[in-house]
Amino acid sequence: MESSTIKYFEDTITLLEQTNKVNPYVIADFKNILYTDEASIREIERLCYFVISNLCDDRPLIELQDRNKNASWYDYFRLQVYLFLNGNKKYYEDKTAITVIGAIIIDDIATDVFNHLGVDNRLIPLIVSLIVCVIAKMSVRAWCEHFYNETIRTNPVLEEELKKLEGKK
Amino acid sequence: MILGKYTFGDSVLVDTQNGASAFDVYLHEITHYSITQRSICGNLMIALNAISELRESKLKPFLFELHQSSIVTQEMTAMYVQAIYERMTKNDSKADEFKSCLSSSDYYKKFCLDGFDALISYPEYVINNQLLLIELATISLNFNITENEDICYTDPLSFRRIIMNNPSKYNADYRYKKLVNAAVQLINHNDTLSIDNIIELAGIEYINNNYQVVKDSVFRLCECLCAAFSLDFDDLINNVIKLRSEEDVLCDTLEGVNIEKIKQRFVPRALNYSVKFPPEGTVPLLNNYVHTVMVLLHDKQMSNVGISDKDVLILHHSFTKWHYAVPTKRDDAIKYVNQFPGEIICFLEDHHAFSTQFPIPQSRRVFYCFEGQLESFFEYIESKNINNIHAHQVNDDVYCVFATQKGREVFFTLQTKFVWKHIIDSINSERFTYINLPEGQNIDNCFYLSDKDWCKYEDVLSSIVDADPDNSTEGFLQIGHRIYLQ
Known part of the structure; x- marks a missing residue:
């Protein structure tokens, strides 16, 4: 694992602990799984979702207004990240780019999306960092393929949304 | 919307006026009730809850630690019981509909470990006369943290350190994951699914549960708390902690559910x-x-x-x-x-x-x-x-x-x-x-x-x-x- 990636994980976990909002045992699990070689993708995603849910005070993650309830803002946000990464394939194999990806997502995507959905501004960088940790753990290419196969393709709302967003580009 | 709640007491609360009359919601809450009341750690949580409410509020953080480290055990098991109930009582298409609804829920995404889907589809869901995950959850919660000499009862973080440093002994969720993984592994290899096989494969310590063990651990907790907070031991035992009879603690079963008995444990809004x-x-x-x-x-x-x-x-x-x-x-x-x-x-x-x-x-x-x-x-x-x-x-x-x-x-x-x-x-x-x-x-x-x-x-x-x-x-x-x- 790249040292920049390890540093990114460490910084994110430290910030997470400082919020005092997240189940400490889940933080410990999340930390362990980031450093474990044989990690289950589903378990990484479950822990990431759990942590973000705690950060949002355990309100069921807000469903998109005026859309099918099967798409949560969490899915919608990841869709935007997917779109960005899929359009910038140079990041697919560049393992040192993880902090760059996080910064670009925060600047280019996150604020708009999260403000629109009423998520606390102060939590945005941390939520983005958590999702980026998952991407870094799996590799950008693997995450994109996994997200497309397991989430977008199984959810007609997200599939439709992806088509719309791709059309706008 | 919160449809029901179990708060480590003698009752299970369900919002009967807001559409929570579906029986699977009752089962979800009664599962929390059941695995808490039948396990050693669950009884310690009940005792901590009672003492913290009536005698010493500084104990709430200790309850918090045990609760937070067992939340996946509690919630995944409760969802499993809901899903099995749907399978037992509905035709396949209705059960699939429920499963699909369940798998898009916030709870599922947070609490259901890898292997959940395999477990609810597995035909042999009864083990030791219990539903499989009820039994695994009880084993996960069957540990006696009061035996640890390093606990400082005026410092809740000492609880956290001990739980985190000894996960296979005292972290319920860690133990539960190990057990669930072992069960799924046995299923995938078509091996015999027995409690002994699961425990052996999971590699965790297991205390064989009985009323005396539960009682001893609660008494030990009370002794420690009395020493730490100058409480009266007889007062705690006689007035605060209501130890249930042996039959009530350990013989409750969800298999062969007695609907009337369960409903009487619920109270109106x-x-x-x-x-x-x-x-x-x-x-x-x-x-x-x-x-x-x-x-x-x-x-x-x-x-x-x-x-x-x-x-x-x-x-x-x-x-x-x-x-x-x-x-x-x-x-x-x-x-x-x-x-x-x-x-x-x-x-x-x-x-x-x-x-x-x-x-x-x-x-x-x-x-x-x-x-x-x-x-x-x-x-x-x-x-x-x-x-x-x-x-x-x-x-x-x-x-x-x-x-x-x-x-x-x-x-x-x-x-x-x-x-x-x-x-x-x-x-x-x-x-x-x-x-x-x-x-x-x-x-x-x-x-x-x-x-x-x-x-x-x-x-x-x-x-x-x-x-x-x-x-x-x-x-x-x-x-x-x-x-x-x-």
């Missing part, structure tokens, strides 16, 4: 915020000291939760917040209420039935609680020719408006702060007269000396609002103050 039972054996004595009794006349909803042909009396002790229900035959209820020295509360929807079918002396006062919009409340009291109102600010967000007349009836309603302007307007327009108390009768902004009669109102409010029993000053609950209007 009127109780859905703060049910707290007093220590066993004190109820007959305590009944002379409770401050209010709420009379719920029998209705169909009670039949739905297993209470047939009876009214329900909800007894409330204002200072301890003990708050519990007693289903009672009408004649006995009338006899009890007639002798009851405290305040009587009813819901306004029962007003007519109560005044015609429930004879009590003319001198007795009855508080009628109205649930609805303020304007409807005003229209109702106007229809009764009542012009006098006074208000109480319960907290920053909630006001209570009382409407009184010379008779024995007091009507009241809880409203949000947003209606305050409407109240002032109705006074300025002389629609109602606001009754201030004479100056000098206000003590601590809360209690009044004379029988004009703030203590009684305080008792009534305390029994209706969900005040925090830890938020007390000199033993009395703080639930705001009566409003004095210039």
Whole structure:
């Protein structure tokens, strides 16, 4: 694992602990799984979702207004990240780019999306960092393929949304 | 929306008025109840909850640690029981529909470990006469953390350190994951699924559960807490911790569910915020000291939760917040209420039935609680020719408006702060007269000396609002103050 990636994980976990909002045992699990070689993708995603849910005070993650309830803002946000990464394939194999990806997502995507959905501004960088940790753990290419196969393709709302967003580009 | 709740007590709470009547919701909550009551750690949590509420609030963080480290065990097992129930009772397409609905839920994404889908599809879901995950959850929670000599009972973080440093011994969720992984592995390899095989493959320590082990661990906890907080051991054991009989603790089973038995463990919505039972054996004595009794006349909803042909009396002790229900035959209820020295509360929807079918002396006062919009409340009291109102600010967000007349009836309603302007307007327009108390009768902004009669109102409010029993000053609950209007 790249040292920049390890540093990114460490910084994110430290910030997470400082919020005092997240189940400490889940933080410990999340930390362990980031450093474990044989990690289950589903378990990484479950822990990431759990942590973000705690950060949002355990309100069921807000469903998109005026859309099918099967798409949560969490899915919608990841869709935007997917779109960005899929359009910038140079990041697919560049393992040192993880902090760059996080910064670009925060600047280019996150604020708009999260403000629109009423998520606390102060939590945005941390939520983005958590999702980026998952991407870094799996590799950008693997995450994109996994997200497309397991989430977008199984959810007609997200599939439709992806088509719309791709059309706008 | 929270449909149900289990709070480490003797009851399971389900919101029976908000669509949570589906039986799988009952099962979800009864699963928490079951695995908590049958395991060593669960009984320690029940004891910690009882002691922290009644004797030493500093213990709550210890309960928090055990709860947080067992949350996946609790929630995934409860969802598994829901899913198995659907499989057992519905045809395949309905069960698949439920499974699909379940898998898109927030709970599923947070709490269901890899392998959950395989487990609910596996045909052999009974093991040791228990549902598979009930058994695994019980094993996960069967550890005795009180045996650890390094715990400092005045430092909750010592609990956390010990749990994190010894996950295979004391971290329920860690143990549960290991067991679930082992079970899924055995299923995938078509190996025999037995508890011994699962435990061996998971590699965790297992305490064989029995009543004596549970009892010893709770006694050990009490000894440690008494030493750390100067509490009285006999008092804790006799009055705070109600150790259930052996049969109740360990022989409860979800296999062959007795629906009526389960339903009787649920309480209607009127109780859905703060049910707290007093220590066993004190109820007959305590009944002379409770401050209010709420009379719920029998209705169909009670039949739905297993209470047939009876009214329900909800007894409330204002200072301890003990708050519990007693289903009672009408004649006995009338006899009890007639002798009851405290305040009587009813819901306004029962007003007519109560005044015609429930004879009590003319001198007795009855508080009628109205649930609805303020304007409807005003229209109702106007229809009764009542012009006098006074208000109480319960907290920053909630006001209570009382409407009184010379008779024995007091009507009241809880409203949000947003209606305050409407109240002032109705006074300025002389629609109602606001009754201030004479100056000098206000003590601590809360209690009044004379029988004009703030203590009684305080008792009534305390029994209706969900005040925090830890938020007390000199033993009395703080639930705001009566409003004095210039």
